[in-house]
Amino acid sequence: MGKLERHVTITDVAALAGVSVGTASKALNGRGSLREETRARVREAARQLNFEVNAGARSLHSGRTYTVGMITTDTIGRFSIPVLMGAEDALGAGQMSVFLCDGRDDPIREQYHVKTLIGRRVDGIIVTGRRTEARAPISPALPVPVVYAYIGSADPDDCSVVPDEAGGARKAVEHLLAVGRTRVAQITGPEHHHSARVRAGAAAERLAESGLAPAGPTLFGAWSEVWGRQAIGMLLAGGADFDAVFCGSDQIARGVADALRSVGRRVPEDVALVGFDNWGVMVEGSQPPLTSVDMNLEGLGRTAAEMLLAAINGSPSPGRHARPCHLVVRESTAVPLVPGAA
Amino acid sequence: MGKLERHVTITDVAALAGVSVGTASKALNGRGSLREETRARVREAARQLNFEVNAGARSLHSGRTYTVGMITTDTIGRFSIPVLMGAEDALGAGQMSVFLCDGRDDPIREQYHVKTLIGRRVDGIIVTGRRTEARAPISPALPVPVVYAYIGSADPDDCSVVPDEAGGARKAVEHLLAVGRTRVAQITGPEHHHSARVRAGAAAERLAESGLAPAGPTLFGAWSEVWGRQAIGMLLAGGADFDAVFCGSDQIARGVADALRSVGRRVPEDVALVGFDNWGVMVEGSQPPLTSVDMNLEGLGRTAAEMLLAAINGSPSPGRHARPCHLVVRESTAVPLVPGAA
DNA sequence: CGTACGGAGGAAAAGGCTTTCTCTGGCTTT
DNA sequence: AAAGCCAGAGAAAGCCTTTTCCTCCGTACG
Numbered sequence: 109m110g111k112l113e114r115h116v117t118i119t120d121v122a123a124l125a126g127v128s129v130g131t132a133s134k135a136l137n138g139r140g141s142l143r144e145e146t147r148a149r150v151r152e153a154a155r156q157l158n159f160e161v162n163a164g165a166r167s168l169h170s171g172r173t174y175t176v177g178m179i180t181t182d183t184i185g186r187f188s189i190p191v192l193m194g195a196e197d198a199l200g201a202g203q204m205s206v207f208l209c210d211g212r213d214d215p216i217r218e219q220y221h222v223k224t225l226i227g228r229r230v231d232g233i234i235v236t237g238r239r240t241e242a243r244a245p246i247s248p249a250l251p252v253p254v255v256y257a258y259i260g261s262a263d264p265d266d267c268s269v270v271p272d273e274a275g276g277a278r279k280a281v282e283h284l285l286a287v288g289r290t291r292v293a294q295i296t297g298p299e300h301h302h303s304a305r306v307r308a309g310a311a312a313e314r315l316a317e318s319g320l321a322p323a324g325p326t327l328f329g330a331w332s333e334v335w336g337r338q339a340i341g342m343l344l345a346g347g348a349d350f351d352a353v354f355c356g357s358d359q360i361a362r363g364v365a366d367a368l369r370s371v372g373r374r375v376p377e378d379v380a381l382v383g384f385d386n387w388g389v390m391v392e393g394s395q396p397p398l399t400s401v402d403m404n405l406e407g408l409g410r411t412a413a414e415m416l417l418a419a420i421n422g423s424p425s426p427g428r429h430a431r432p433c434h435l436v437v438r439e440s441t442a443v444p445l446v447p448g449a450a
Numbered sequence: 451m452g453k454l455e456r457h458v459t460i461t462d463v464a465a466l467a468g469v470s471v472g473t474a475s476k477a478l479n480g481r482g483s484l485r486e487e488t489r490a491r492v493r494e495a496a497r498q499l500n501f502e503v504n505a506g507a508r509s510l511h512s513g514r515t516y517t518v519g520m521i522t523t524d525t526i527g528r529f530s531i532p533v534l535m536g537a538e539d540a541l542g543a544g545q546m547s548v549f550l551c552d553g554r555d556d557p558i559r560e561q562y563h564v565k566t567l568i569g570r571r572v573d574g575i576i577v578t579g580r581r582t583e584a585r586a587p588i589s590p591a592l593p594v595p596v597v598y599a600y601i602g603s604a605d606p607d608d609c610s611v612v613p614d615e616a617g618g619a620r621k622a623v624e625h626l627l628a629v630g631r632t633r634v635a636q637i638t639g640p641e642h643h644h645s646a647r648v649r650a651g652a653a654a655e656r657l658a659e660s661g662l663a664p665a666g667p668t669l670f671g672a673w674s675e676v677w678g679r680q681a682i683g684m685l686l687a688g689g690a691d692f693d694a695v696f697c698g699s700d701q702i703a704r705g706v707a708d709a710l711r712s713v714g715r716r717v718p719e720d721v722a723l724v725g726f727d728n729w730g731v732m733v734e735g736s737q738p739p740l741t742s743v744d745m746n747l748e749g750l751g752r753t754a755a756e757m758l759l760a761a762i763n764g765s766p767s768p769g770r771h772a773r774p775c776h777l778v779v780r781e782s783t784a785v786p787l788v789p790g791a792a
Numbered sequence: 793c794g795t796a797c798g799g800a801g802g803a804a805a806a807g808g809c810t811t812t813c814t815c816t817g818g819c820t821t822t
Numbered sequence: 823a824a825a826g827c828c829a830g831a832g833a834a835a836g837c838c839t840t841t842t843c844c845t846c847c848g849t850a851c852g
Contacts, residue, residue, distance in 0.1 A: 115571065115593050117808060128832050133810055141829060160569040164506035164515065165808035168837045173506065175570075184535055193526055196552050205566060208550040210538050224547060227502040228517075229457065251457050333735040359735065366737065393675035393701065395708065459838060470802050475840055483799060507838035510807045
């Protein structure tokens, strides 16, 4: 474990350099007017002692901690991780450290974390979660700015950075139309889930705009492969006529792909398939690899962090900011390898 | 964004309660000798003003920040998340907050994070990473205790909490033997990857202990489904005779399952299959669901956090602590539904 | 009735750092 | 040569809490 040395203070550094603490502070921070020789002497002393300035003591003065809190309302998971990473990235570049708090879907716990963060005098807070549905603000009035990422705040004056899922769904449908499909079926997650409804609704709307009716009713179920396989069974049993399936998630799409293959329907020749989330291990493991809508979660996190930094510096960006999704095309929608033929 | 109120200090509280700051402090912390009526008055004032004590100022005194740093040596990912969550859980119970730092496989970046954490006067540091192979200590001597979780430290005096992968592999083989398999093939990840070698080596050893030779050479490749499918192709093409496959990861196992199904070999009737990692979405999405070795990453994180807390309180646990893995049995190894028949 | 004691709460120092103010030589300026 | 400046560095105040040490007052006891 190494020797546990005592923490070095600026007093130690000043003593070693033979100057006063005030002078040492100025030397290390490039303030005041000092001879270059003095500065160098202090710097050398600091280096020699492995001095790291006590951030707590410093912020006592500046009022800034260069620290932000990140609260996941529900458990840290597949969606919050990329958001978290994007935020960490953007904040790290601004020399800020991140306190990570897991709310575990428990409002009490969440409230406790908010209080703790305020106590730690974070400069701001990022709230994220597993679903995109708007949620109640974490607190009516806080002394620091708050930005919601992925999950949105129900208060329209709060700053929220969310994916444009409807736009993503429309892009998926447009792509299917572009590769010549007209009988599009939909299989998605639970009906009570906001994302399932939004994605399915937007897709249906886009079809209607092209004068097309959906190939059968939208099948709501679960966000799982098992459901994807079941749903295809239902679709086939019902004699539905479809040449494409837009799925609410990659897991569902993968289940669909497997089920279609096992009944001898070829993807994409007979049925084109689009998933949602662009989850690497799913889209790549699938046979064939899946075309999917990417919500750019990392970008979402980065943007949220940048907006938080701006808010901390006095330029808030209130309101709901929807960020575009983009489509990543793979074999499951059979785009010709030679682009000219499109 | 709510009104951005100024931070409330204990001076404000004291003024509102009509007492001195010292008294206010005592009232809020249950120290000193005060009339209950006074305490109540101060508490009420604090509540009314939404007072949260400034943790930085407090720790200036106590020398403790009730904060720990968590550094992932490589990118935050599938393995570090559960570890992180376990740690967060154990630390949260001890009222500690977690600074999350992503090292991104960059030693410079990592070193920067270490310095930052020391500057923030964390009480301790947890280091984790994507691989189990021992790594160089993050720093030769730090003023705070360090615990390595999942990834181990090369210094045997450091405290490391790691999974007993070899033990896990042995359990997998024992299970295969128990369900009557004797011709066990192995497909795993890249040969240069520590986990791949350890798991494969331990499995082979366990087979040898029962007087069995492996069914063909261990196939090293990648940690992907695609590789699993390819490898089965190689095995079949080579005319290997096997009734079980022990895979280095669930992804590989899943690829194997798909490939076997597509050539008409039944799992588990013809070939029993065991994966590694017990990664929910993989083992459950697979057809059939996979028996897999679980490294209990969350438990690892929790243990690491507990050991760190102990070290902070003066009772370090130096050395490498291997934690057992356990086997989760599912359909891919055809255990009879009626336990009596085993 | 005077002293001692204990309870209640105030005053002040400490903890590490930044920043403003002040002080001291050594120059320049007239 | 006297006045004025400036660079360079120290002294001290201030940030927010905690904690130690005091004081004050009332009560109990000798």
